[in-house]
Amino acid sequence: xxxxxxxxxxxxxxxxxxxxxxxxxxxxxxxxxxxxxxxxxxxxxxxxxxxxxxxxxxxxxxxxxxxxxxxxxxxxxxxxxxxxxxxxxxxxxxxxxxxxxxxxxxxxxxxxxxxxxxxxxxxxxxxxxxxxxxxxxxxxxxxxxxxxxxxxxxxxxxxxxxxxxxxxxxxxxxxxxxxxxxxxxxxxxxxxxxxxxxxxxxxxxxxxxxxxxxxxxxxxxxxxxxxxxxxxxxxxxxxxxxxxxxxxxxxxxxxxxxxxxxxxxxxxxxxxxxxxxxxxxxxxxxxxxxxxxxxxxxxxxxxxxxxxxxxxxxxxxxxxxxxxxxxxxxxxxxxxxxxxxxxxxxxxxxxxxxxxxxxxxxxxxxxxxxxxxxxxxxxxxxxxxxxxxxxxxxxxxxxxxxxxxxxxxxxxxxxxxxxxxxxxxxxxxxxxxxxxxxxxxxxxxxxxxxxxxxxxxxxxxxxxxxxxxxx
Amino acid sequence: xxxxxxxxxxxxxxxxxxxxxxxxxxxxxxxxxxxxxxxxxxxxxxxxxxxxxxxxxxxxxxxxxxxxxxxxxxxxxxxxxxxxxxxxxxxxxxxxxxxxxxxxxxxxxxxxxxxxxxxxxxxxxxxxxxxxxxxxxxxxxxxxxxxxxxxxxxxxxxxxxxxxxxxxxxxxxxxxxxxxxxxxxxxxxxxxxxxxxxxxxxxxxxxxxxxxxxxxxxxxxxxxxxxxxxxxxxxxxxxxxxxxxxxxx
Ligand code: SF4
Numbered sequence: 001x002x003x004x005x006x007x008x009x010x011x012x013x014x015x016x017x018x019x020x021x022x023x024x025x026x027x028x029x030x031x032x033x034x035x036x037x038x039x040x041x042x043x044x045x046x047x048x049x050x051x052x053x054x055x056x057x058x059x060x061x062x063x064x065x066x067x068x069x070x071x072x073x074x075x076x077x078x079x080x081x082x083x084x085x086x087x088x089x090x091x092x093x094x095x096x097x098x099x100x101x102x103x104x105x106x107x108x109x110x111x112x113x114x115x116x117x118x119x120x121x122x123x124x125x126x127x128x129x130x131x132x133x134x135x136x137x138x139x140x141x142x143x144x145x146x147x148x149x150x151x152x153x154x155x156x157x158x159x160x161x162x163x164x165x166x167x168x169x170x171x172x173x174x175x176x177x178x179x180x181x182x183x184x185x186x187x188x189x190x191x192x193x194x195x196x197x198x199x200x201x202x203x204x205x206x207x208x209x210x211x212x213x214x215x216x217x218x219x220x221x222x223x224x225x226x227x228x229x230x231x232x233x234x235x236x237x238x239x240x241x242x243x244x245x246x247x248x249x250x251x252x253x254x255x256x257x258x259x260x261x262x263x264x265x266x267x268x269x270x271x272x273x274x275x276x277x278x279x280x281x282x283x284x285x286x287x288x289x290x291x292x293x294x295x296x297x298x299x300x301x302x303x304x305x306x307x308x309x310x311x312x313x314x315x316x317x318x319x320x321x322x323x324x325x326x327x328x329x330x331x332x333x334x335x336x337x338x339x340x341x342x343x344x345x346x347x348x349x350x351x352x353x354x355x356x357x358x359x360x361x362x363x364x365x366x367x368x369x370x371x372x373x374x375x376x377x378x379x380x381x382x383x384x385x386x387x388x389x390x391x392x393x394x395x396x397x398x399x400x401x402x403x404x405x406x407x408x409x410x411x412x413x414x415x416x417x418x419x420x421x422x423x424x425x426x427x428x429x430x431x432x433x434x435x436x437x438x439x440x441x442x443x444x445x446x447x448x449x450x451x452x453x454x455x456x457x458x459x460x461x462x463x464x465x466x467x468x469x470x471x
Numbered sequence: 472x473x474x475x476x477x478x479x480x481x482x483x484x485x486x487x488x489x490x491x492x493x494x495x496x497x498x499x500x501x502x503x504x505x506x507x508x509x510x511x512x513x514x515x516x517x518x519x520x521x522x523x524x525x526x527x528x529x530x531x532x533x534x535x536x537x538x539x540x541x542x543x544x545x546x547x548x549x550x551x552x553x554x555x556x557x558x559x560x561x562x563x564x565x566x567x568x569x570x571x572x573x574x575x576x577x578x579x580x581x582x583x584x585x586x587x588x589x590x591x592x593x594x595x596x597x598x599x600x601x602x603x604x605x606x607x608x609x610x611x612x613x614x615x616x617x618x619x620x621x622x623x624x625x626x627x628x629x630x631x632x633x634x635x636x637x638x639x640x641x642x643x644x645x646x647x648x649x650x651x652x653x654x655x656x657x658x659x660x661x662x663x664x665x666x667x668x669x670x671x672x673x674x675x676x677x678x679x680x681x682x683x684x685x686x687x688x689x690x691x692x693x694x695x696x697x698x699x700x701x702x703x704x705x706x707x708x709x710x711x712x713x714x715x716x717x718x719x720x
Binding site for chain 2: 379398
């Protein structure tokens with residue numbers, strides 16, 4: 001096959017068929033479940049999506065005020081609030097809290113923000129033990145791998161691979177029975193919870209009015225990690241704000257259904273501070289770290305709508321490109337359509353490094369159609385392509401025919417018609433165009449082109465009008 | 472997406488650059504369908520392209536030039552009828568995105584409110600919900616992606632399903648893209664090919680007699696793939712089916 005020059009296309013071409021089929025079929029199943037769950041339970045899910053989008057946008061448009069309100073509300077609840085400008089600061093805050101508490105072991109539930117800050121490797125480097133307790137994240141950790149999906153991190157692995165990893169880590173004898181594998185992980189992780197000093201979580205929503213965080217899981221691991229430890233640290237992006245308690249049901253209604261087709265996840269927790277005096281168990285201290293890490297810049301940009309995201313993963317499930325490439329192709333924490341917008345903007349190494357991500361889309365719009373907060377992802381991808389061009393990011397233009405000549409002709413009817421006639425005479429123009437570079441050749445290797453018939457309609461019309469139109 | 476409001480049978484016809492270059496028969500069928508409806512049709516000779524290729528490639532400076540040319544060429548108050556959901560989406564949405572901070576945004580929005588896709592114009596604009604004549608066969612209709620957020624696809628279904636002898640067959644994973652995406656198919660040929668193969672499978676799964684599309688762009692891609700794979704199912708633009716039905720009255 002011809003050489004492919006787009007990294008994501010290359011990645012897709014090198015993906016083994018088994019993984020691709022697994023990712024595609026799982027994504028397809030989740031997409032179908034989502035549709036069933038939403039349209040069975042609501043008359044007009046699209047009205048809900050629009051409403052949710054407005055609430056989220058309102059929160060973002062008034063973010064400084066809501067963050068201030070949230071800080072006060074959390075403090076009133078006895079929560080210590082921290083602010084981190086970037087990932088390094090956030091990680092340092094965690095380390096500092098652990099040292100002050102004389103802690104050395106942390107159990108972590110799933111949080112994309114901590115993937116962003118690379119918290120686990122950071123803590124390990126500083127002599128702490130950090131264990132991922134979400135089953136998928138745990139497998140990712142022991143394999144030294146990266147999540148390939150924001151909700152189902154090991155969508156790219158099968159149970160045989162998991163069985164071999166568990167065997168290697170000494171969790172038990174090799175098996176590929178999912179139930180037995182889950183039991184093995186459970187036995188192993190249970191001890192980790194009991195030994196740990198600190199429970200780390202993210203948050204799905206942060207309610208400004210009440211100073212509570214909302215956490216949803218299917219495994220109950222977030223709950224366990226708080227119950228068994230003396231210190232709870234929650235790290236959240238500053239954009240996670242929901243104004244009022246009464247807004248929460250709307251988002252819970254949409255999140256589970258959009259993510260996995262569940263009316264509600266198995267566990268939903270509302271955490272409003274450390275344990276009270278009357279509670280026997282639970283964290284004595286609760287810390288909330290608000291992380292910016294580029295979000296303020298996005299808020300000020302023409303892509304601010306992406307911050308409405310509630311991380312349901314529906315856009316990647318439905319995305320035909322994600323289904324072919326899987327998540328690692330996106331070379332970042334956030335894959336799929338949301339990642340194609342968010343990742344280049346959050347990227348530590350700068351936008352140009354990931355400027356190819358917004359290109360990896362046919363702009364089909366399936367993502368926006370399923371997004372519970374109606375993010376106009378295709379529009380944002382277009383804005384980023386334009387940004388790439390304006391900033392001369394080379395990755396914006398890989399394998400893309402230049403269009404300035406075409407634009408010149410398209411603004412000058414005479415030139416346009418000459419082009420059509422010339423093309424007609426030779427019947428080679430599009431073929432020649434598609435033979436110039438390797439990947440265009442590869443286009444031709446699987447598709448036929450129709451014969452060029454430039455200007456034929458115009459000629460027909462002339463004759464037709466001469467005849468006096470419809471007979 | 473701006474919804475068109477301009478009404479009436481005095482119209483301007485945008486043939487689209489693909490029909491100008493490759494698919495004269497589709498432009499012709501659309502024109503004859505509109506003639507049958509009693510439309511007074513003007514085809515501005517200066518028309519070129521809607522500007523979508525440049526917009527999608529991020530070359531917004533170029534795109535704006537082409538859009539300005541199109542706005543000028545199609546000036547006036549009449550509905551502009553376009554035999555493509557994608558080009559209609561460009562004039563109604565994409566173009567506006569590129570003009571958000573331009574002084575002449577108003578004029579671009581003006582064209583947006585006058586732009587109709589062909590089937591949408593017939594059903595929503597003229598209020599026609601059944602089509603005369605006869606067309607025998609099972610038809611698999613591709614739902615082109617750029618008709619999302621409009622009534623284009625449902626309008627086409629309304630018209631086609633009213634034709635005597637025509638049976639619309641179910642197409643699996645209707646929301647999935649065929650993989651064309653303009654320059655996407657050149658920049659990402661592998662992924663595009665895989666998407667196209669799935670689309671061909673879904674379109675031909677129920678063994679239709681015809682595969683139909685609202686957009687020649689999609690069909691250029693998946694049709695080219697069908698040809699290479701030797702899938703012989705004939706392909707028609709929706710306007711060609713409407714025209715054939717008229718011939719069998
Ligand atoms: S962008 Fe929308 S669909 Fe995608 S993960 Fe975020 S909320 Fe879900």
